Amino acid sequence: MLDATNRSGGTATASPRASAAQLTATTGVAVPATPHTATPTVGLTARCARILLSPWSRLSLLVALLAAAASAMLLLEPQRLLTDGLPSQLGGAAAVVAYAVAYGVCTVAFVPRPILNLAAGALFGSQLGLGGALGGTVLGAGLAFCLGRALGQDALRPLLRGRWLKAADHQLSRHGFRSMLAARLFPGVPFAASNYCAAVSRMGLLPFLLATGLGSIPNTAAYVVAGARASTPTSPAFLIALACITVPGLVGAVVAWRKRHRLRTR
Incomplete structure (x- = not known):
């Protein structure tokens, strides 16, 4: 959910839960989505597999x-x-x-x-x-x-x-x-x-x-x-x-x- 327009400044602010798409639709300014980083477990599994299959x-x-x-x-x-x-x-x-x-x-x-x-x-x-x-x-x-x-x-x-x-x-x-x-x-x-x-x-x-x-x-x-x-x-x-x-x-x-x-x- 987006918060209402800030009554003091007149600008739209997004709550911490707002997504990049919601911010873009509301403000008209393209906001890049935060990339999902790979979990450390996946990297560790790949390294172990490479070592075991070497x-x-x-x-x-x-x-x-x-x-x-x-x-x-x-x-x-x-x-x-x-x-x-x-x-x-x-x-x-x-x-x-x-x-x-x-x-x-x-x-x-x-x-x-x-x-x-x-x-x-x-x-x-x-x-x-x-x-x-x-x-x-x-x-x-x-x-x-x-x-x-x-x-x-x-x-x-x-x-x-x-x-x-x-x-x-x-x-x-x-x-x-x-x-x-x-x-x-x-x-x-x-x-x-x-x-x-x-x-x-x-x-x-x-x-x-x-x-x-x-x-x-x-x-x-x-x-x-x-x-x-x-x-x-x-x-x-x-x-x-x-x-x-x-x-x-x-x-x-x-x-x-x-x-x-x-x-x-x-």
Whole structure:
């Protein structure tokens, strides 16, 4: 409400509650409206969101998740599958699928794949064990790749400044399928390291999964067969599987030693 015209001065005065529009209509003089200032809470929320979504915050979250998963695996002791077996309520195809899912989660938590492959053979035999182990391998690699791509790529890519790091990134980004296939076939390349290196590069998810599935067949099959025939260590199948595990490992160790020796001599 506007007050009446001031009887002493004859000018219209507005009460403190009068709006800018009412003053303009009454006096004929344009009065600018007072701008609404943003509340401090909105600004604080925006700053917190920027900090939480920053590359280094996401990388810290990834490290925390992986550390928590590895700690959980130490407490759960998945290697007991070799002695205790699966729960009695699981059987048939459901048991294989459940094992593949557990296998994938365990690989993300840095459980060694040889233990899981041996357990797959001991629990399900050669054929079903190989299917479950390969399924878990691809699942675990995909989970690690997606976590690394979503939480770690933006923070780690600016750190790729060394000559060897740039060369590896260029190889994975330009020739992803071929490079990852070779990494899976070569026994000396750590599984988890190759997952996160591929995630930091610009390699696509589909070539990564295809190369992982195909390249993991020989080594995985050798461990699964060894686990399935562990009760008969003198059988030809067990001895062949043991040779397929030992010989590539020795070759990989020799190649790695020679590469390291050449780098030192340069």
